[in-house]
Amino acid sequence: MRLGQKIADLRKKNNLSQEDLAEEMNVSRQAVSKWESDQSIPDIEKIVNLSEFFGVTTDYLLKNGTPSFEFKSEDIATEEKMPVLSDDLVQKYLFAVKRNSKLRALVAALVVFSPVCIYFAGALAIFLGPRNGQLPFIISLIGYATTVVTIAIALGLLVYSIFNMREFTQLKEQNFDFIEEKKRLTSTIQEFHQTKDKYVVFACVLGVLSIISPMIDGFSHFSSMGSLIAWGIFFLILSIALYLLASYVFYKNYLSILIKRKKHLPTNLHKLFIYGSWFYLFVVLGLYYIFSRYFVDMFSASNILYLGIISYCLFTYFFIKEKAE
Template identity: 30%
Template sequence: MILADKISLLRKKSGWSQEDLAEQLNVSRQSISKWESAVSIPDLDKIIKLSQIFGVTTDYLLKDDQGEEDLVFIKSEGDSAMRKITLEEASTYMELVQKSSRRIAPAVSACIVSPIVLLYLLGLSQAPDAVLPHGAALGIGLIVLLVLITGAVATFITTGIPLEKYQFLEKEVFELEYGISGLVQEKKAKHEPTFIKGIVLGVILCIVSVIPLVTVSVLGYSQLTVLLCLDLLLIIVSAAVFLFIRVGMIHDSYQKLLQTGDYSIERKIISKKIGPVAGIYWCMVAAAYLLLSFLTMKWGRTWIIWPCAGVLFGAITVFLSQKNSKK
């Protein structure tokens, strides 16, 4: 569907005459008539204004491969004008995410490796010729664990505060100013190889991490050796998680600005609809789990409620998604 047909369609859906639309755009009725008959096309500023008036994206107006079946309104009657992201805001956000990923990734890794000193010292204290008492091993290990976790939490808080004002990118529908989409897509394309390498390497590390622990467990090595392999597992997993977060945060920032993937307009609309349902649903599941567990006292079996509830919730989400797509 070409732009001319879309203007006519949206105007009629809004119940406006050509004069009504012309008045809102501060143009003549003849201009509207020429646009709708494809004799001429509106300027860029008028296209942006049209997207705001009709509550659709400029992409929808400009892309001929999108027709009435692809129409998604990004605001309803009574809503305020759609938020627009400037080049400065987009650039500041992308730079902030890159800086934050350098701090959050190692902080999460620190949380994962925080128990390794505790596990190692406890293993030493239980050896037959141990010099370090069990109490001292426990105390030193807990101190190291708490220091690492405290530092990580402090990092999460200080890093998260500047990002709070950009949380609307995940939930609200917005529009990028002209030229920003191309800039973000270019950055995303450059980062794509790094993102893929980081994810692949992270997955490989997660798989490799369990090999030493499984090997020593099967061969019947000492408890200290098992604990050392467990420490090694935590270190390798922490490296994998570091990669996931480091490349993932940057990749997500591009998706949020472009409103693609998990942050598409359709997903945001569905999330708003399913949010209240999800809260009630999981409260009912938790209540059913506790009630059944206390009545039967078979806690080892009643946990099956959770995976079943997860599968059912997924089906509900798919149903609501399809219903929204049809609308």
């Protein structure tokens, strides 16, 4: 049997369209069509990816042979298949994922929420005024202390969530049959979309609503107390939106480990990316220092940080998208 026919048979056996397979292999549908019609041959990297995705060996794809068109999964030798995860391990992992995705989302939300304590405590201190002696100072101090405690709790939850997932580190290597796991988790995937997709909608709505109070503050020129309250409301709403969005993203990422092969940067590019990131950080901080010290009237130094962060995020996204394997 030709390579193209084997690819087509494996695709049909797993109920995949050419578009589905193209998405998994990170190629166009036309490329898959040419593979199956023997107009072109996948490169070595794609052959390896195909063998891992379908749970067969590269020898099976490349060697000559004439099996029948309607072959079954048992026609492939057992040693050519990737192992299937046990039901107990999968259920245990899914239970840990539900809990851990909420913990990670709570960590992100608490970090964003932490300034709220300072803003509201500052507003209350201004409202009380100096006529109350040391009370405004004590309230402000409580606000700062609460912020530190909130960040400490977030850090503790982050460490705890990392420990929770230690026993599943072997799953990150993804040495199992993705096709089989995706079939077994069909109901779980459907349940995820039915319950979690609305989180993204609510998060987007809250994210837009959160900017209303800073906008009103900017246009209305509130007093110091009013500005503190406006920004406190902003971070409060934003923290709720972030919790909803992060719980969706973390759950989806954890679940995708079982049903979709993760892409990673090659070791040499990963090291280059890390070293380059540190170098970029020092460059941005250096430019920020220079502009804040010598060019204050010409250019806002804070814009250097904003542009640096945006540029870094865009570069990271496209770099990983292009180079990850």
